[in-house]
Amino acid sequence: RARIAVLISGTGSNMAALLYASRLSDAPFEIVLVASNDPSAPGLALAAAEGIATFALAHKGLPRAEHEAQMEAAILAADADYIALAGYMRVITAETVSHWSGRMLNIHPSLLPKYTGLDTHARAIAAGDSHGGVSVHLVTEELDAGEVLGQIAVAIQPGDTADTLARRVLFAEHQLYPRVLADYVSRGNNPEHLLARVRELALALPETH
Ligand code: GAR
Numbered sequence: 001r002a003r004i005a006v007l008i009s010g011t012g013s014n015m016a017a018l019l020y021a022s023r024l025s026d027a028p029f030e031i032v033l034v035a036s037n038d039p040s041a042p043g044l045a046l047a048a049a050e051g052i053a054t055f056a057l058a059h060k061g062l063p064r065a066e067h068e069a070q071m072e073a074a075i076l077a078a079d080a081d082y083i084a085l086a087g088y089m090r091v092i093t094a095e096t097v098s099h100w101s102g103r104m105l106n107i108h109p110s111l112l113p114k115y116t117g118l119d120t121h122a123r124a125i126a127a128g129d130s131h132g133g134v135s136v137h138l139v140t141e142e143l144d145a146g147e148v149l150g151q152i153a154v155a156i157q158p159g160d161t162a163d164t165l166a167r168r169v170l171f172a173e174h175q176l177y178p179r180v181l182a183d184y185v186s187r188g189n190n191p192e193h194l195l196a197r198v199r200e201l202a203l204a205l206p207e208t209h
Pocket of ligand 1 (some may be wrong): 008009010011012013014043059086088107108109170173
């Protein structure tokens with residue numbers, strides 16, 4: 001089973017969705033670490049109660065690169081294959097992103113490419129959109145811009161506020177993330193995907209004459 005480190009900053013409801021999905025008998029992944037930049041994040045206590053290793057390091061007062069290096073060291077010590085960002089409210093530096101290219105996923109509460117960054121639900125409502133939603137995407141250097149792996153649209157109702165919409169989108173998030181992560185890590189075992197990857201790499205090789 002693929003080994004997943006989950007990074008959180010708060011409640012950790014998406015982390016919990018991943019964790020309980022990982023306990024289904026056919027789950028292709030397991031959670032090996034839950035790490036947070038906030039030692040008081042409720043999700044850490046939930047993970048610990050479920051017997052999952054946790055790591056917490058407050059970012060305040062530490063240079064960004066130093067904080068991130070220590071987080072990454074904990075992730076490497078846990079021997080994680082993939083990182084799943086789940087409500088992790090820190091931007092990851094290009095340096096760290098490059099170490100995990102194709103192996104770091106994020107969940108973002110909008111229908112990307114719409115509304116990268118913050119206040120996604122308020123912006124969707126203000127724009128008069130018919131739907132908000134959620135995306136799971138690969139993390140690249142540019143914020144919320146990596147390949148989208150899956151999305152669920154959620155209808156905006158008359159009278160919705162950012163809060164009421166966020167609450168409904170969260171139900172969709174909890175369905176989407178475990179499914180997309182399972183599909184993504186399973187691709188590695190899929191012969192067709194491996195073949196496509198080999199072709200891609202062969203094409204990327206410099207020509208030698
Ligand atoms: C989720 O809605 C997630 O999509 C969002 O934070 C919330 C975390 O909730 N993430 C972002 O806004 C990332 N920029 P959770 O802690 O209960 O999973």
